[in-house]
Amino acid sequence: xxxxxxxxxxxxxxxxxxxxxxxxxxxxxxxxxxxxxxxxxxxxxxxxxxxxxxxxxxxxxxxxxxxxxxxxxxxxxxxxxxxxxxxxxxxxxxxxxxxxxxxxxxxxxxxxxxxxxxxxxxxxxxxxxxxxxxxxxxxxxxxxxxxxxxxxxxxxxxxxxxxxxxxxxxxxxxxxxxxxxxxxxxxxxxxxxxxxx
Amino acid sequence: xxxxxxxxxxxxxxxxxxxxxxxxxxxxxxxxxxxxxxxxxxxxxxxxxxxxxxxxxxxxxxxxxxxxxxxxxxxxxxxxxxxxxxxxxxxxxxxxxxxxxxxxxxxxxxxxxxxxxxxxxxxxxxxxxxxxxxxxxxxxxxxxxxxxxxxxxxxxxxxxxxxxxxxxxxxxxxxxxxxxxxxxxxxxxxxxxxxxxxxxxxxxxxxxxxxxxxxxxxxxxxxxxxxxxxxxxxxx
Numbered sequence: 001x002x003x004x005x006x007x008x009x010x011x012x013x014x015x016x017x018x019x020x021x022x023x024x025x026x027x028x029x030x031x032x033x034x035x036x037x038x039x040x041x042x043x044x045x046x047x048x049x050x051x052x053x054x055x056x057x058x059x060x061x062x063x064x065x066x067x068x069x070x071x072x073x074x075x076x077x078x079x080x081x082x083x084x085x086x087x088x089x090x091x092x093x094x095x096x097x098x099x100x101x102x103x104x105x106x107x108x109x110x111x112x113x114x115x116x117x118x119x120x121x122x123x124x125x126x127x128x129x130x131x132x133x134x135x136x137x138x139x140x141x142x143x144x145x146x147x148x149x150x151x152x153x154x155x156x157x158x159x160x161x162x163x164x165x166x167x168x169x170x171x172x173x174x175x176x177x178x179x180x181x182x183x184x185x186x187x188x189x190x191x192x193x194x195x196x197x
Numbered sequence: 198x199x200x201x202x203x204x205x206x207x208x209x210x211x212x213x214x215x216x217x218x219x220x221x222x223x224x225x226x227x228x229x230x231x232x233x234x235x236x237x238x239x240x241x242x243x244x245x246x247x248x249x250x251x252x253x254x255x256x257x258x259x260x261x262x263x264x265x266x267x268x269x270x271x272x273x274x275x276x277x278x279x280x281x282x283x284x285x286x287x288x289x290x291x292x293x294x295x296x297x298x299x300x301x302x303x304x305x306x307x308x309x310x311x312x313x314x315x316x317x318x319x320x321x322x323x324x325x326x327x328x329x330x331x332x333x334x335x336x337x338x339x340x341x342x343x344x345x346x347x348x349x350x351x352x353x354x355x356x357x358x359x360x361x362x363x364x365x366x367x368x369x370x371x372x373x374x375x376x377x378x379x380x381x382x383x384x385x386x387x388x389x390x391x392x393x394x395x396x397x398x399x400x401x402x403x404x405x406x407x408x409x410x411x412x413x414x415x416x417x418x419x420x421x422x423x424x425x426x427x428x429x430x431x432x433x
Contacts, residue, residue, distance in 0.1 A: 029271070029274065031271060033263065033266065033267060036263070036266055037259075037263055040259060040262055040263070041259075044253070044254050044258070044259065045251035045252060045253050045254065046244075046247050046248045046250070046251045047247075047254075048252055048253070048254035048258070049247065049248075049250035049251040049252035050246075050247035050250050052250070052252055053250040058255075061254075062254060062255060062258055065254055065258060065262075066258060066261060066262055066265065069262045069266070070262065070265050070266055070269055073266040073269055073271065074269055074270070074271055074272055075271075075272050076271060077271055077272060077273060077274035078272065078274065078359070078386065078387065078388070083233070083237060084237055084240060084241070085241070085244075087244050087248065088237075088240050088241050088243075088244040091240075091243060091244035091247040091248070092240050092243070092244070094247070095211075095212055095243065095247060096212050099212040132248075132251045135245070135248045135249050135251065136249045136251075138245075138249075139245055139246060139248075139249035140249070142245075154211070154246075157208065157211045157213040158211045158212075158213070158243060158246050159246070159250070161212070162213065163208075163213050163214060163215045163218075164208045164213045164214070165215065167213065176204075179204040179205065179207075179208060180204060182207050182208050182211065182213060183204050183206070183207035183208070186207045186210070186211070186239050186242050186243075187207070189242045189245075189246075190238055190239070190241075190242045193242065193245055
């Protein structure tokens with residue numbers, strides 16, 4: 001999974017071979033349920049993890065993960081790895097669903113109650129654990145290279161599920177400044193992580 | 198505006214726009230100012246942030262997901278770009294769009310790259326009436342901009358479900374005492390639509406001002422009245 005997630009420079013990305021989850025998702029688009037199980041195995045931790053980070057409620061995160069995969073199955077025939085990798089595609093669907101959920105009043109209450117809860121789950125195998133740990137380290141390093149204010153803005157927006165207006169309000173910034181920090185932060189992350197692969 | 202949209206691309210990729218701005222952004226994207234590549238790049242960065250949060254889900258989720266997909270029908274594939282010839286409905290939609298472009302270009306528009314000049318022009322018409330349509334289902338989103346003076350509607354939508362080649366989405370004028378057909382359209386294979394359709398032929402409108410919009414799926418050649426449940430509706 002880490003290979004797919006890892007950012008590539010634009011020219012390399014275009015020649016990406018379609019193995020792993022990308023290929024499995026394409027096969028799933030032709031009704032292949034076993035291929036979809038491969039997609040699940042490759043991406044479930046990411047999908048569940050980002051949902052959990054945003055909504056902070058294990059049960060809600062599980063629902064979002066399930067909805068994400070069912071949606072992915074439904075529209076798998078439209079998946080185009082030239083536009084986005086399977087990982088990016090699933091992350092986009094999952095994050096959007098998580099954000100939609102968290103922006104309702106009801107979920108605001110639920111996430112406060114469940115802030116500290118974590119759920120018992122499968123132990124991932126060693127290789128997965130190493131890859132996930134590497135992902136974490138790379139992202140942490142990349143985030144550390146941002147200015148404090150860029151990091152705060154990107155983190156609140158993506159992990160916090162906030163709109164840039166809310167980010168502006170929370171950080172006591174003009175909206176335009178919040179927008180700019182999010183954008184500059186993302187560009188910096190792209191450049192750092194893209195350059196390393 | 199260019200600068201503004203550029204700044205919004207990052208926020209859009211992070212889902213950090215509210216509903217209204219999200220629609221506004223999607224109406225302008227992709228375009229010559231905001232490329233699909235730019236948003237795709239930002240989304241890839243976002244996916245990396247997501248991967249860094251990887252947490253194994255509870256074990257039984259896998260079985261539940263696989264059981265549910267086994268009972269879930271799949272949408273048909275997107276039309277391939279290399280397809281030899283457009284289907285009749287696509288061709289007609291293209292012709293309608295082309296006609297609208299030609300008409301507008303002849304009158305007042307300097308077309309820009311990206312195909313948004315036409316929708317922009319309806320949007321900026323002095324009498325433009327904007328309606329964000331609501332849907333009971335998760336059938337995507339649709340915004341209709343109507344200029345009575347220009348006799349045109351701009352139809353802007355995302356995440357629309359694909360429909361059979363022999364069907365089309367139908368836009369209806371909702372009148373005080375009935376409906377009148379306004380336009381037929383087919384979304385792009387990726388479920389988006391951003392087009393302008395001439396509604397000059399909807400002569401029925403002389404019977405009164407429309408009060409709203411409705412969307413149904415109809416045979417590709419259209420129907421005199423809706424034959425399927427309303428997917429979207431909104432008032433003017």
